[in-house]
Amino acid sequence: xxxxxxxxxxxxxxxxxxxxxxxxxxxxxxxxxxxxxxxxxxxxxxxxxxxxxxxxxxxxxxxxxxxxxxxxxxxxxxxxxxxxxxxxxxxxxxxxxxxxxxxxxxxxxxxxxxxxxxxxxxxxxxxxxxxxxxxxxxxxxxxxxxxxxxxxxxxxxxxxxxxxxxxxxxxxxx
Numbered sequence: 001x002x003x004x005x006x007x008x009x010x011x012x013x014x015x016x017x018x019x020x021x022x023x024x025x026x027x028x029x030x031x032x033x034x035x036x037x038x039x040x041x042x043x044x045x046x047x048x049x050x051x052x053x054x055x056x057x058x059x060x061x062x063x064x065x066x067x068x069x070x071x072x073x074x075x076x077x078x079x080x081x082x083x084x085x086x087x088x089x090x091x092x093x094x095x096x097x098x099x100x101x102x103x104x105x106x107x108x109x110x111x112x113x114x115x116x117x118x119x120x121x122x123x124x125x126x127x128x129x130x131x132x133x134x135x136x137x138x139x140x141x142x143x144x145x146x147x148x149x150x151x152x153x154x155x156x157x158x159x160x161x162x163x164x165x166x167x168x169x170x171x172x173x174x
Contacts, residue, residue: 004149005038005117006030018114035063039108039146041118045100047092047107053079053099054088057106064111078106081136083129097124105133109140115147116140122157134160 002008003015006022015022018037022030039060040046047056054075061071079085082102092100101124108116121137122130134157140146150161158164166173 001117001119001149001151004115005040006034035060035111037114039111039113039116041101041104041108041116041121043119043123045092045104047100047103049092052089052091053084053095053103056092056103057110060107060111075106075110078110079103082106082133098126098129101125102129102133105137109137109146112144113146115149118148118150120152121150122152122154130154130157 003010006017006025009015009023017033020033022033025033034040048059051059054072057078058068058071058075061074062068066074076085076088079088082105084099084102084106087095087099090099092103095103101121105118105121108118116137118137122133125133137148137150138160141148148161150157152158164174
């Protein structure tokens, strides 16, 4: 996931993303690709502790130099889509693990990236909320053409994906 997301570079071979060999790009070029092309849902959330839920979601848009008012409006839309509009002013420490996970999902999707890398995106959610959030991810994939690479131990979640690959004892199987 780190190589796909341009966080790490491969030790061998090459990785081509949108016709760019990313192993030859500078840190600034990689950061730009991450901001424009890839959304991340980390298992540990990686939310900024002093920022509100809304600020955490809007952050990728601010990095793109979007107007704050527009970034807030778009961020609020995504918080509403994940059921957290009423929690927008709360900081991560004031949110449950499931709420933090949904903030991370909203942040990953706020820029309408080409690809979202999601590591256990519903791991901290109850079944009903997990189904709702995954419905949103599938709807986003269909409407926006966003690809989702989901790592999960949840067989019910995996069964809803259009393609499933399993990693078994270090061997990738289709």
